[in-house]
Amino acid sequence: MTAATLEAAPAKANSPFFEEKVLWVKHWTDRLFSFAITRPESFRFRSGEFVMIGLPPKADLGETKPILRAYSIASPSFAEELEFLSIKVQDGPLTSRLQHIQAGDTVILGKKPTGTLVLDAVRPGKRLFLFGTGTGLAPFLSVARDPDAYSNFEQVIVGHGVREVAELAYRDLFTREIFEDPLVGEEAQKQLVYYPTVTREPFANQGRFTDLIASGKLLADLGIDQPKFDPEHDRIMLCGSMAFIKDMAALCEAHGLVEGSNAEPGDFVLERAFVG
Ligand code: A2P
Numbered sequence: 001m002t003a004a005t006l007e008a009a010p011a012k013a014n015s016p017f018f019e020e021k022v023l024w025v026k027h028w029t030d031r032l033f034s035f036a037i038t039r040p041e042s043f044r045f046r047s048g049e050f051v052m053i054g055l056p057p058k059a060d061l062g063e064t065k066p067i068l069r070a071y072s073i074a075s076p077s078f079a080e081e082l083e084f085l086s087i088k089v090q091d092g093p094l095t096s097r098l099q100h101i102q103a104g105d106t107v108i109l110g111k112k113p114t115g116t117l118v119l120d121a122v123r124p125g126k127r128l129f130l131f132g133t134g135t136g137l138a139p140f141l142s143v144a145r146d147p148d149a150y151s152n153f154e155q156v157i158v159g160h161g162v163r164e165v166a167e168l169a170y171r172d173l174f175t176r177e178i179f180e181d182p183l184v185g186e187e188a189q190k191q192l193v194y195y196p197t198v199t200r201e202p203f204a205n206q207g208r209f210t211d212l213i214a215s216g217k218l219l220a221d222l223g224i225d226q227p228k229f230d231p232e233h234d235r236i237m238l239c240g241s242m243a244f245i246k247d248m249a250a251l252c253e254a255h256g257l258v259e260g261s262n263a264e265p266g267d268f269v270l271e272r273a274f275v276g
Contacts, residue, residue, distance in 0.1 A: 017052075032169055123265045127153060
């Protein structure tokens with residue numbers, strides 16, 4: 001062993017990052033794609049958490065540090081691979097490059113997943129509403145594939161709001177595949193409801209979640225006979241743009257729900273969907 005490799009080894013062990021391999025990439029639209037990477041054996045996370053993701057610096061471009069962004073992990077806590085849902089921003093510092101990754105490429109993974117869109121941060125209840133817009137669906141792909149969601153709640157409602165029908169990524173998962181899942185399939189058949197809505201094209205459900213909730217249409221469509229959320233039974237997780245989570249949080253509060261955190265579980269929790 002040379003002096004150089006002797007020096008390099010401890011530095012890598014102390015690194016805050018893992019270097020993982022891309023397993024697959026799926027492009028949904030010219031603005032949206034999913035990918036999965038290998039999972040290090042020592043990497044633990046709770047369903048719904050996010051982690052830093054990046055690409056190795058390009059030495060030939062004079063880069064010394066990776067560009068990193070926080071990404072919700074879309075796979076459940078026990079999955080063998082780590083899945084992510086990403087936007088593609090043509091001049092985005094990370095996603096302009098990340099959108100071109102292919103199987104076998106290296107992706108950098110942070111060692112410290114964290115976040116509030118976790119079952120631990122909401123109080124016990126009857127119904128769990130998971131409202132995501134755009135890539136804000138990602139943490140709920142994790143939570144809705146976790147058996148704990150179905151043992152903690154009688155009903156799990158996944159709401160995905162997008163501008164165009166083509167952006168309803170994972171529609172097949174929520175309309176078919178999840179019902180055949182060996183771990184949660186049976187529970188999902190009885191307890192999972194998928195509510196997609198589109199705002200800028202004709203679709204079966206149309207309009208913003210804020211409007212659909214304020215008008216009572218969403219609860220009526222779900223067959224829930226109450227005009228508002230019920231602080232005794234309803235728990236809500238929110239993920240999307242700043243404007244979306246701010247407006248939805250105001251609505252939840254107007255319905256009497258209290259925001260929660262890891263330190264103090266509550267009736268609703270929120271997180272911004274990450275961009276760039
Ligand atoms: P809209 O098309 O009416 O703007 P975005 O891609 O901008 O994050 O939007 C994703 C989805 O979230 C769109 O359907 C968009 O509706 C909706 N949306 C954006 N802002 C809000 C908000 N403040 N409240 C509710 N829905 C929102």
